[in-house]
Amino acid sequence: MKVLVTGGTGYIGSHTCVELIEAGHEPIVLDNLCNSNPESLHRVAQITGCDTIPFIEGDVCDENVLHEVFRKHPDIKCVIHFAGLKAVGESVSMPLQYYRNNLLSTMSLCRVMQQYGVKKIIFSSSATVYSGDNEMPLRESSKTGNCTNPYGWTKYMCEQILRDIAKADPEWSVVLLRYFNPVGAHKSGLIGEHPNGIPNNLMPFISQTAIGKREKLSVFGNDYDTHDGTGVRDYIHVVDLARGHVAAANYMMDHPGESVFNLGTGTGYSVLDMVTAFEQANGVNVPYVIAPRRDGDLATCYADPAKSRQELGWEAQFNQVDMCRDAWNWQSKNPNGYDA
Secondary structure (H helix, E strand, C coil), X not given: CEEXXXXXCCHHHHHHHHHHHHCCCEEEEEECCCCXXXXXXXXXXXXXXXXXXXXXXXXXXCHHXXXXXXXXXXXXXXXXXXXXXXXXXXXXXXXXXXXXXXXXXXXXXXXXXXXXXXXXXXEEEXXXXXXXXXXXXXXXXXXXXXXXXXXXXXXXXXXXXXXHHHHXXXXXXXXXXXECEEECCCCCCCCCCCCCCCCCCHHHHHHHHHCCCCCCXXXXXXXXXXXXXXXEECEEEHHHHHHHHHHHHHHHCCCCEEEEEEECCCCCXXXXXXXXXXXXXXXXXXXXXXXXXXXXXXXXXXXXXXXXXXXXXXXXXXXXXXXXXXXXXXXXXXXXXXXX
């Protein structure tokens, strides 16, 4: 099956391309490279033994580009939509850019998909759509909305747009995948997370500190109501996350309408748990300091992945040690990411 992967050169997108190929599918990648590197696709080809991965450089907001893609590849069966701006802090300072890019890209994509009769889409959503006053663990039925930043609101609004499309036209199949905290890298060390500038997530901070690119890690708050005072999150290996998309692509072939799934492990680890696990798994030191809390951070956030296990036949296979080991393998082999 040919699958259009928007944002396919990025961290999660590139790992998903590997898993799609290994499952017998053919990814076609569309990316404007605003926060990624095309080298990732060369590495995907190296991992999978493919000669090349079809790639179009272009913006998903541009319907002319989308028409070109669907005309050139008329046998696309479904779309996995990763493309979008994703830095929480940046979204607070640049809300208009986030609302314009993330909403317009989704609407433009769906308009053109509809014109070409492609009515199957997997959307890269986030646990940020859940309201902060839910009890843990978070289930797909937990309350959404009351988001704490524009990035979260864009995911919430895109979910609603897709939900309305599926309701209006029963031929559509929409799968909303709510990610928790992706970490790690492919075991080969060839592809991994390559943040531009200051990382947005914990693991690149840890690994960049361990390799000496950063003097120390800042731990934001140690007075939360958790076992060690630091925030607890559900960290999931990026390969497990990628395999969740393959499971969703297979599922949607026989399940029209709208479906929602959490992709998490169901286990919460604190920031200091992850630091300790990283040090022990890799025999390295990660110096850190305690910094003030960040606005909007919750004490605890983790998933109930039971629905994904029951309906998708998917569950996380990698543990905390795997996450830390593979993240360090990528970082130590690629100190500057994909840059030479």
